[in-house]
Structure formats: structure tokens, C-alpha cells
Amino acid sequence: MIKTNSIPKFSTGLNPIKATFNQRKRFRHKRALEGNHPIWTSAYVADDPIPERITMQDFGYPESDLARHDGRLDDTAVVTPIRLFTEEGSRLLSRVCKHLEKHAVESDFIISRRTRGGDLISPFLYNMLRDRQLLVRMSKIAGVPLLPHVVRDAAVQINYYSPESGPSKEIGKWHVDGMEYVFTILMTDPSEFTGGQFGYYFGRQDEFDNSTSREDRVKVAPLERLGDGIFARGAHIYHGVSPVESGSRMVLTLSMMSPAFVQRDPNTFSHIAADDGIIHTIPNWLRLKWPTHNPFRDYALRSGSPVITWNDIN
Numbered sequence: 001m002i003k004t005n006s007i008p009k010f011s012t013g014l015n016p017i018k019a020t021f022n023q024r025k026r027f028r029h030k031r032a033l034e035g036n037h038p039i040w041t042s043a044y045v046a047d048d049p050i051p052e053r054i055t056m057q058d059f060g061y062p063e064s065d066l067a068r069h070d071g072r073l074d075d076t077a078v079v080t081p082i083r084l085f086t087e088e089g090s091r092l093l094s095r096v097c098k099h100l101e102k103h104a105v106e107s108d109f110i111i112s113r114r115t116r117g118g119d120l121i122s123p124f125l126y127n128m129l130r131d132r133q134l135l136v137r138m139s140k141i142a143g144v145p146l147l148p149h150v151v152r153d154a155a156v157q158i159n160y161y162s163p164e165s166g167p168s169k170e171i172g173k174w175h176v177d178g179m180e181y182v183f184t185i186l187m188t189d190p191s192e193f194t195g196g197q198f199g200y201y202f203g204r205q206d207e208f209d210n211s212t213s214r215e216d217r218v219k220v221a222p223l224e225r226l227g228d229g230i231f232a233r234g235a236h237i238y239h240g241v242s243p244v245e246s247g248s249r250m251v252l253t254l255s256m257m258s259p260a261f262v263q264r265d266p267n268t269f270s271h272i273a274a275d276d277g278i279i280h281t282i283p284n285w286l287r288l289k290w291p292t293h294n295p296f297r298d299y300a301l302r303s304g305s306p307v308i309t310w311n312d313i314n
């Protein structure tokens with residue numbers, strides 16, 4: 001016979017698990033797709049010329065460090081200013097981003113305030129990110145086939161910066177991203193805020209880490225209109241946002257993966273789990289790491305997107 005008080009108390013022992021389930025329920029409820037948005041169409045994908053790219057070699061990475069697939073080098077580092085969306089598309093997108101501000105959470109890690117998993121809340125964003133035309137355009141800019149990242153909550157994030165909303169200045173600290181292929185799109189017209197410039201360090205990651213005078217190598221992304229953006233290899237290139245001094249600033253980030261280079265995906269389990277919790281991270285992790293027969297097809301299935309291959313960006 002077992003004495004009852006020799007066994008840890010039921011409610012205590014199961015508390016963490018219970019909490020995880022509760023959290024999951026709240027999460028689902030909050031993230032239920034909201035219908036009250038404009039309707040996405042492919043007509044909102046821009047076809048402006050793509051500016052000249054800056055390569056990883058320009059940033060100081062030797063070619064021998066870069067990945068190849070089918071003889072193609074993964075060497076695009078930065079492209080800016082880019083336009084992914086037409087003017088009308090950008091305006092509607094900005095409205096959707098504003099609408100999702102109520103889902104934003106605060107953090108003192110890197111970005112002060114942001115909404116994660118935007119495409120899991122908004123049908124507009126969901127359909128946008130899985131639009132074949134948009135994916136082909138993004139892939140052409142990056143020079144590699146891209147799909148929405150299978151770590152779902154990180155794929156669409158919206159950052160909000162407004163000095164009026166709190167006692168502390170809302171910022172984006174200097175950082176490298178967990179994700180490698182990142183599009184950062186300005187969702188506020190620059191006439192509506194001061195400060196809030198996107199800067200990146202024109203050098204290798206280790207040079208930034210070991211350097212004492214970085215200023216002379218910092219470049220400011222030329223984002224001059226609502227909808228202007230920068231593509232950058234987020235996991236390699238240090239970047240940050242200067243404090244917003246007046247007005248407010250909103251930015252959309254789209255984090256992508258390349259099925260061609262998935263073995264180089266820089267995400268770690270612990271990095272994702274720190275944001276999303278362990279339970280929620282397991283299915284995302286399996287989507288990323290479970291072996292594939294054909295990575296282009298299988299990752300498209302896992303991210304609910306069309307198949308994009310090298311043929312699409314020739």
C-alpha cells in the first residue's frame with residue numbers, strides 16, 4: 001500500500017503541463033483567423049525593377065564559406081530598397097498591420113513590441129505569403145528559392161515603435177536574427193515619424209563582435225516610402241533600429257527558408273523554444289528537421305505554400 005503523502009501532490013506535479021495546455025488554448029483562441037480584412041490578390045505584387053545586390057563576399061565572407069546547391073552559390077547578402085507590393089497593396093497591408101497591433105506582445109530581448117504569427121491571424125497575410133507570384137519575386141531578390149518559414153510564428157511579424165506609448169523608448173537593438181532570409185518592409189510613411197532608421201553593419205558578424213568603432217561601417221537602409229524594404233541575410237548581418245523620436249513606426253518582417261539550403265538553417269531548438277515554449281516548438285521543429293524525399297515539394301507541403309524551385313528564378 002502506498003501512503004498518499006509519499007507521492008507528490010497531483011495538482012502540483014501536473015501544474016506545468018496544465019499550464020502548457022491552458023496556454024495552448026489561449027493561443028488558439030487568440031490566433032483564430034480573423035475575417036475582417038481586405039482580400040489579398042496577386043495584383044498587389046509589385047514588378048518594379050530589382051536594385052543591384054550586395055554579396056556575402058562584399059561583406060567579407062570568403063566564397064568557401066558559402067553554400068552551393070546544384071552548382072549555385074547562396075551569396076546574396078543585402079538588396080535594398082526593394083518593393084514587394086504595389087502602392088495599393090502596401091496601403092492595404094499597412095491597414096492590416098495596424099489592425100494586428102492589439103495582438104502585440106512586449107519584450108526586452110530585441111524588439112520592444114511585436115505581433116508574431118501574423119499570417120495565422122489574418123487571411124490577407126496568410127494568402128499573401130503563399131502567393132506564388134510573391135514567392136517567385138522574393139526568390140528572385142534573394143537569388144534562391146524561398147518558402148514561408150515552417151517555424152510558423154516567426155514567418156510573419158509586425159514590429160511597432162511609438163515613443164508615446166510607454167515610458168521607455170521602443171527600439172530594435174543591434175542583433176542578428178534567428179532566421180536567414182529576411183524581408184523587412186516599412187509599413188509607415190517616413191513622413192509620419194522621426195528617428196527609427198534601419199541600420200546594418202557592412203562587415204562580417206565576427207568583425208562586429210570584436211570591433212570597438214563600428215560607426216564608420218554602419219549603413220542606413222534607404223527606406224523612403226511606405227512599402228520600401230530591405231532583404232538581408234538576417235542570421236549573418238548585424239542590424240538595428242535607431243530610437244523613434246516622434247510619431248510611430250510600423251514594420252513588417254517576412255522570414256523565409258530555402259528548401260535548397262535547409263541543412264544550413266541557423267535555427268536552434270532552444271532559440272525557438274524561448275519564444276514559443278517547448279510544447280509549441282516540437283511540431284515546428286519536426287516540420288523543419290524531419291527528413292524529406294524532395295525538399296522543394298515536402299517543405300511546400302509543410303508550409304502550406306506552392307512549390308518554388310530553381311526553375312522559377314532563372
Ligand SMILES: O=C(O)CCC(=O)C(=O)O
Nearest residue numbers: 111159172198241251253
Ligand atoms: O524594425 C525594424 O526595422 C527591424 C526589425 C528587425 O530587425 C527584426 O524584427 O528582427
Ligand SMILES: [Fe+2]
Nearest residue numbers: 176177234239
Ligand atoms: Fe532583425
